[in-house]
Amino acid sequence: MEIRVLGCYGNSINGFKTTSYLINDSLLIDAGAVTEFLNDDQLRKIRHILITHSHLDHIKDLVFIVDELVMMGEFNIDLISVKQILSIISDDLFNNRLWPDFTVIPSKQNAIIKLREIELEKYTEINGITVKPILMTHTVYTVGYVVKEENRGFMLTSDTGPTKRFWEVARQEEGIEFIIADVSFPNRMESLAKLSGHMTMSMLIEHLERYDLGKMPIYINHMKPVFIDEILDELTLTKRDNIKTLQQGITIKL
Numbered sequence: 001m002e003i004r005v006l007g008c009y010g011n012s013i014n015g016f017k018t019t020s021y022l023i024n025d026s027l028l029i030d031a032g033a034v035t036e037f038l039n040d041d042q043l044r045k046i047r048h049i050l051i052t053h054s055h056l057d058h059i060k061d062l063v064f065i066v067d068e069l070v071m072m073g074e075f076n077i078d079l080i081s082v083k084q085i086l087s088i089i090s091d092d093l094f095n096n097r098l099w100p101d102f103t104v105i106p107s108k109q110n111a112i113i114k115l116r117e118i119e120l121e122k123y124t125e126i127n128g129i130t131v132k133p134i135l136m137t138h139t140v141y142t143v144g145y146v147v148k149e150e151n152r153g154f155m156l157t158s159d160t161g162p163t164k165r166f167w168e169v170a171r172q173e174e175g176i177e178f179i180i181a182d183v184s185f186p187n188r189m190e191s192l193a194k195l196s197g198h199m200t201m202s203m204l205i206e207h208l209e210r211y212d213l214g215k216m217p218i219y220i221n222h223m224k225p226v227f228i229d230e231i232l233d234e235l236t237l238t239k240r241d242n243i244k245t246l247q248q249g250i251t252i253k254l
């Protein structure tokens, strides 16, 4: 499996881009920063978009992806998530007010966007990649994912505050080689992190210890760019070499 990190930060500013992971060129996980990096040929290869939640920093490029595909004469892309998240996107984004309702254009049977519901904690296969959504703790309905190809893969928390089930699954699930985890704020902002459904470095470490995942390789993502230096200093102080920051633009091969 190849995971290309298009964007991995908690805001889009000064060259830092928001969450988008491209798996094997054809499955996109979240659409925070896509169309400024991919050309038409690369966009055409994307057949499936898996969504973690409806916040704009994770879905904003859906509108440009769909527009470009239509202009190229391409039809049908699967937008995949649990029912609650797909409902928000269809009601609040593709609603003919913010953007045309591409779930019925040009017709309901032959629409450009096909909504594909998957179920919490059930494995679903998408073009050779197996995914399993897990309910997280955020300010809107949010899922993290197990993502595997041939029994090896990774997990990502998406945006989350303190939570239990994800880390239980992480401890039990076989073949997980690393976890991409939310560390948005520095430790001094723990109360804001909790209020806004995010984590700090010390909250992450507390979870790793509690669920016996102290040695699991971790990539932190969703750092607010304004706090990067502070979070990196805190990471150095932990003296844990299994925790690294995810870098925009890299490709991870499994």
Ligand SMILES: [Zn+2]
Pocket (backbone or CB within 6 Å): 053, 055, 138, 159
């Ligand atoms: Zn969010």
Ligand SMILES: [Zn+2]
Pocket (backbone or CB within 6 Å): 010, 055, 057, 058, 159, 222
């Ligand atoms: Zn976010």
